[in-house]
Amino acid sequence: MGRLDVARLRRKKRKALRHPIAHGILLVLAATALAPICILLLNSLRSNEAISGGPIGFPSSPVWSNYTSAWDTAGYSVAFRNSLIVSASTVLGVCTFAGLAAYGLARIRVRGSGLVLVYLLIGLTLPAQLFLTPLFIAWVHLHLNNNLFGLIFIYWGIYMPFGTLLLRSFFISLSPEFEEAARVDGCNELQVFRRVVVPMAWPALVSLAVIIAVWSWNEFFFAVTFLTNPNVQTVAVRYYRFLGIYSSNLADISVGGLVVCCVPVTFFILLQRRFVQGLAAGGLKG
Amino acid sequence: MGVPSIASFVLSLFNWNGIGAAHFIGLQNFRDLFSQDPVFVGAIVHVLKWTAVFLTVPVALGLGAAVLITRINRFQIFYRTILYVPVTVASVVVGGTWAWLMDPIAGVNSVLQAHGLGFMALGWLTNPNIALYSVMFANVWAWWGFLCILFLTGLGQIDQGLYEAARVDGASQWTMFRRITVPLLRPTLVFVGLLTTLWSFTTFDYPYIMTQGGPAHASDTLATWMYFNLINYSSAGYASAIAVSTTGFLLVVIAGYVYTRLRGWDV
Numbered sequence: 001m002g003r004l005d006v007a008r009l010r011r012k013k014r015k016a017l018r019h020p021i022a023h024g025i026l027l028v029l030a031a032t033a034l035a036p037i038c039i040l041l042l043n044s045l046r047s048n049e050a051i052s053g054g055p056i057g058f059p060s061s062p063v064w065s066n067y068t069s070a071w072d073t074a075g076y077s078v079a080f081r082n083s084l085i086v087s088a089s090t091v092l093g094v095c096t097f098a099g100l101a102a103y104g105l106a107r108i109r110v111r112g113s114g115l116v117l118v119y120l121l122i123g124l125t126l127p128a129q130l131f132l133t134p135l136f137i138a139w140v141h142l143h144l145n146n147n148l149f150g151l152i153f154i155y156w157g158i159y160m161p162f163g164t165l166l167l168r169s170f171f172i173s174l175s176p177e178f179e180e181a182a183r184v185d186g187c188n189e190l191q192v193f194r195r196v197v198v199p200m201a202w203p204a205l206v207s208l209a210v211i212i213a214v215w216s217w218n219e220f221f222f223a224v225t226f227l228t229n230p231n232v233q234t235v236a237v238r239y240y241r242f243l244g245i246y247s248s249n250l251a252d253i254s255v256g257g258l259v260v261c262c263v264p265v266t267f268f269i270l271l272q273r274r275f276v277q278g279l280a281a282g283g284l285k286g
Numbered sequence: 287m288g289v290p291s292i293a294s295f296v297l298s299l300f301n302w303n304g305i306g307a308a309h310f311i312g313l314q315n316f317r318d319l320f321s322q323d324p325v326f327v328g329a330i331v332h333v334l335k336w337t338a339v340f341l342t343v344p345v346a347l348g349l350g351a352a353v354l355i356t357r358i359n360r361f362q363i364f365y366r367t368i369l370y371v372p373v374t375v376a377s378v379v380v381g382g383t384w385a386w387l388m389d390p391i392a393g394v395n396s397v398l399q400a401h402g403l404g405f406m407a408l409g410w411l412t413n414p415n416i417a418l419y420s421v422m423f424a425n426v427w428a429w430w431g432f433l434c435i436l437f438l439t440g441l442g443q444i445d446q447g448l449y450e451a452a453r454v455d456g457a458s459q460w461t462m463f464r465r466i467t468v469p470l471l472r473p474t475l476v477f478v479g480l481l482t483t484l485w486s487f488t489t490f491d492y493p494y495i496m497t498q499g500g501p502a503h504a505s506d507t508l509a510t511w512m513y514f515n516l517i518n519y520s521s522a523g524y525a526s527a528i529a530v531s532t533t534g535f536l537l538v539v540i541a542g543y544v545y546t547r548l549r550g551w552d553v
Contacts, residue, residue, distance in 0.1 A: 019357075019358055019359075022354040022357050022358050023358060023361075025350075025351075025354055026351065026354055026355065026358070026365050029347075029351055029365075029369060030365060030368040030369060032427070033368055033369050033371060033372050033427075033431065034368060034371065036372075036380070036383045036384065036387070036427075037371070037372075037375070039383070039387070040379075040383060052392060054396060054397070054400075055386070055387060055392055055393050055394065055396065055397065056394075056397060125484060125536070125540065126533065127484075127487070127488035127509075127529070127532055127533060127536065128488070129488055129490070129508075129509050129512050129513075129528075129529045129532060130529045130530070130532070130533050132512070132513075132516065132525075132529065133512075133516050133522050133525045133526045133529060134526075136516060136522075137522060214374055217376070218374075218375075218376035218377065218378075220376065220377050220378055220491050220495070221490050221491065221509075224494075225513075225517070235376075236376050236377075236378045237378075239376075239378050239379065239382065240378045240382070240495065243378075243382050243385075250386070253382070253386070257379040257382060257383060260375075260376045260378065260379045261374070261375045261376055261379050264374040264375065264376065265371060265374050265375065267374070268370065268371070268374040269367065269371075272367060272370070276370075276435050276439070279432075279435070279436075
């Protein structure tokens with residue numbers, strides 16, 4: 001055996017050894033990442049007595065009625081509908097307004113657009129707490145607390161900077177030739193935007209939509225402040241209130257946890273490439 | 287957003303409960319905060335500890351896992367998907383589930399006791415000395431997968447030829463990590479550092495959900511203390527003063543970052 005073969009053999013051996021260790025560590029990390037969710041899944045099928053007897057365990061006989069009781073009596077059906085309304089409206093609003101604003105910022109040369117960019121960056125970094133107090137007082141006086149639109153309006157405001165910066169960086173990377181061609185063919189600006197820009201920007205728009213959907217679904221700080229009436233609460237707030245009121249009803253709490261995380265986790269697993277690309281682009285360039 | 291932010295600055299100068307008449311009291315709120323409010327001072331210490339932990343633990347976990355994932359040749363997508371799942375779970379569910387698992391009687395403690403490990407069954411959220419760290423643990427669990435994905439994106443942009451060349455020159459794995467990976471990941475690392483600092487100073491969800499800032503304010507942060515002042519004690523002016531102070535701290539951090547860049551250090 002020549003020296004080269006020995007070296008190759010040694011490298012092969014090292015590779016074969018290194019991989020199991022890497023896989024082992026990663027498997028442990030992956031198990032830690034999934035463990036609490038698995039515990040929720042298992043507990044959602046156990047009776048309250050069984051859970052208080054031991055927090056971790058397999059359901060001896062699955063109690064499917066936990067799901068119906070959480071859905072109906074614990075009010076998750078109403079909360080689920082509210083969350084759907086809030087998330088869908090937030091996504092639609094942010095995509096529309098951020099899309100128009102980003103297109104303007106990327107294409108139209110006007111004085112002051114640099115200032116708008118700085119303003120958006122400041123908006124991205126300012127802590128939400130800074131405007132909570134005045135917002136809270138204003139919303140109480142305008143009767144916009146305990147109102148889904150009041151919350152949606154806030155979400156539009158807080159997610160706009162991220163959305164605009166993300167879409168702007170994408171629009172800049174597009175070639176303006178298509179838009180010019182459409183203009184020559186007699187389209188007005190809005191038609192150019194709708195017929196040419198939006199179809200080309202579709203991947204970025206989908207990324208933004210997925211990210212905003214997950215964020216607004218999971219948002220807690222503003223939701224818990226502004227939604228105290230059970231009829232308008234989103235699933236996140238509903239779950240939080242439920243933790244406090246029915247702390248002994250562990251089965252319903254587990255089901256509630258699953259109801260809250262089912263939508264974002266499904267969204268992520270189905271559209272993970274878009275999700276990660278959008279976060280990386282918007283975050284790293286923003 | 288600009289209007290309420292400025293309103294916050296103005297409000298912080300008043301003694302106001304949000305409904306009745308507001309009294310202008312100048313900087314009295316700030317004087318009270320820094321000299322007569324041990325909870326506020328404690329909250330500053332807590333967010334500094336929070337920043338220190340979050341600048342190290344999740345970054346090390348994320349970077350370590352990202353490097354391991356680039357080494358293996360199969361199941362890469364499987365791992366990056368699984369590790370990211372906790373990031374998409376709502377903070378209420380993460381906080382609620384961990385708070386329940388850390389319950390002094392029910393949670394993991396009952397499992398530990400059943401297996402003769404009773405000495406490890408601590409009052410995770412009831413002991414003032416460890417409550418803050420227990421809350422951090424839950425938040426790290428939900429957070430580090432995000433950093434892992436960011437690092438993976440950064441690692442993917444590194445030219446593999448550099449590693450080949452280093453290997454030919456006989457560099458060890460550790461040397462390659464230190465001399466190639468870390469310097470080329472620097473933009474991502476700086477971004478993560480800045481983001482971590484900004485978010486640590488304003489952290490709210492986990493302390494609020496898991497401990498309500500307790501026991502005895504042992505896990506209060508600037509955000510939870512502001513929130514309790516606004517909602518539970520109806521002191522809008524005082525709450526605004528806390529929010530303005532938080533923003534002030536953040537401006538110092540950002541100014542420091544901009545200053546080092548202007549000095550020509552390419553961080």
